[in-house]
Amino acid sequence: MIPYGCQHITEEDIQAVVDVLHSDWLTQGPMVPRFEQAVADYCGVAHGVAVNSATSALHIACLSLGLGKGDWLWTSPITFVASANCGLYCGAQVDFVDIDPLTYNMSSEALAKKLAIAERKGNLPKIVVPVHMCGQSCDMTAIHALSKHYGFKIIEDASHAIGGSYRQEPIGCSRYSDITVFSFHPVKIITTGEGGMAVTNNSKLAEHMKRLRSHGITRIPEQMTHIPDGPWYYQQIELGFNYRMTELQAALGKSQLERIEKIVYRRTELAMRYDEMLTNLPLTTPWKHPDCQSSHHLYILRIKPTSDVSRNRFFHHLYKNGIGVNVHYIPAHTQPWYRSMGFREGDFPEAEAYYREAISLPLFPTLTDQAQEEIIHLIKKVIQS
Numbered sequence: 001m002i003p004y005g006c007q008h009i010t011e012e013d014i015q016a017v018v019d020v021l022h023s024d025w026l027t028q029g030p031m032v033p034r035f036e037q038a039v040a041d042y043c044g045v046a047h048g049v050a051v052n053s054a055t056s057a058l059h060i061a062c063l064s065l066g067l068g069k070g071d072w073l074w075t076s077p078i079t080f081v082a083s084a085n086c087g088l089y090c091g092a093q094v095d096f097v098d099i100d101p102l103t104y105n106m107s108s109e110a111l112a113k114k115l116a117i118a119e120r121k122g123n124l125p126k127i128v129v130p131v132h133m134c135g136q137s138c139d140m141t142a143i144h145a146l147s148k149h150y151g152f153k154i155i156e157d158a159s160h161a162i163g164g165s166y167r168q169e170p171i172g173c174s175r176y177s178d179i180t181v182f183s184f185h186p187v188k189i190i191t192t193g194e195g196g197m198a199v200t201n202n203s204k205l206a207e208h209m210k211r212l213r214s215h216g217i218t219r220i221p222e223q224m225t226h227i228p229d230g231p232w233y234y235q236q237i238e239l240g241f242n243y244r245m246t247e248l249q250a251a252l253g254k255s256q257l258e259r260i261e262k263i264v265y266r267r268t269e270l271a272m273r274y275d276e277m278l279t280n281l282p283l284t285t286p287w288k289h290p291d292c293q294s295s296h297h298l299y300i301l302r303i304k305p306t307s308d309v310s311r312n313r314f315f316h317h318l319y320k321n322g323i324g325v326n327v328h329y330i331p332a333h334t335q336p337w338y339r340s341m342g343f344r345e346g347d348f349p350e351a352e353a354y355y356r357e358a359i360s361l362p363l364f365p366t367l368t369d370q371a372q373e374e375i376i377h378l379i380k381k382v383i384q385s
């Protein structure tokens with residue numbers, strides 16, 4: 001089975017992890033801040049806070065921005081559920097903004113309309129979480145302008161998108177947001193096994209997120225309620241978690257980051273080959289926004305409902321021939337958990353139409369040209385059958 005995505009581990013990666021095993025530190029030691037600094041430098045952002053998953057990063061990002069009971073968080077329905085769940089962890093309510101049918105990202109027009117209505121009703125969101133689907137940035141200038149007008153905070157869910165850029169700047173530079181979150185799950189652009197990072201230009205938010213990832217404990221005397229009892233002393237000043245990244249993960253991530261350009265280059269090459277080889281077929285290949293360079297985390301086709309071969313038949317044909325196709329994503333608002341909050345089919349028609357048509361083809365740096373050609377061959381066969 002050719003998977004839709006998979007990690008690439010080199011001998012250098014393995015050696016980096018082995019070196020940590022021979023060192024004095026397994027949990028947060030010198031490697032975690034080094035990895036944080038390397039990601040921050042790569043993205044052109046001031047601070048990085050490494051954690052054990054992007055889900056954890058989203059959670060502490062929301063908390064550091066003060067999200068709580070009575071607040072609203074809005075995100076895209078076409079995302080992994082974690083982008084929405086982080087709002088619920090904080091006791092806030094979650095709502096969605098329909099997608100743009102070209103980019104599959106949150107539509108900034110739909111957002112503007114929904115905000116105008118929410119302002120009248122008095123239920124504006126505290127946080128909006130745009131998700132850079134497949135690694136192509138959302139319309140951040142428009143979303144940023146809306147945040148200034150309506151006063152909400154922005155967390156970019158860039159789980160797909162490290163290595164991409166928007167208006168000539170790296171995704172993660174956080175020019176248009178308060179915090180940007182990356183995932184280092186094995187299918188993503190670079191991996192630490194499990195892992196994630198929140199990056200920000202705001203030193204207060206970074207410090208707060210660092211405290212939240214480790215039980216809400218501080219060792220900074222100025223943050224304590226009285227003078228430390230001694231060098232061993234720490235205080236828990238709020239309720240935090242154990243969301244720490246290990247040294248092993250940080251070493252792997254840092255080693256992977258060193259070749260991110262190569263990784264994204266190969267992904268881009270494969271995506272362009274798909275584009276070329278899939279022209280003149282009853283399929284919609286990904287649309288490229290002129291402001292964006294995607295990291296090409298996913299390659300998603302849309303198969304029109306009017307075409308002779310349905311998405312489902314297309315999926316089954318490829319799957320039974322050993323191609324690990326997938327569908328990203330089931331609209332979050334149609335999950336039973338969200339339905340139980342009152343969301344229904346029909347709430348976000350663009351997202352639902354997209355879901356009926358979408359299929360993700362294999363895309364990862366070690367996919368060979370030959371394997372890709374076999375995939376294309378199978379696609380042409382099912383279309384002509």
Ligand SMILES: *Cc1c(COP(=O)(O)O)cnc(C)c1O
Binds near residue numbers: 052054082131183194
């Ligand atoms: C993968 C992913 C997440 C969650 O990442 P983890 O590191 O697995 O917690 C969140 N949002 C999106 C859009 C993702 O693709």
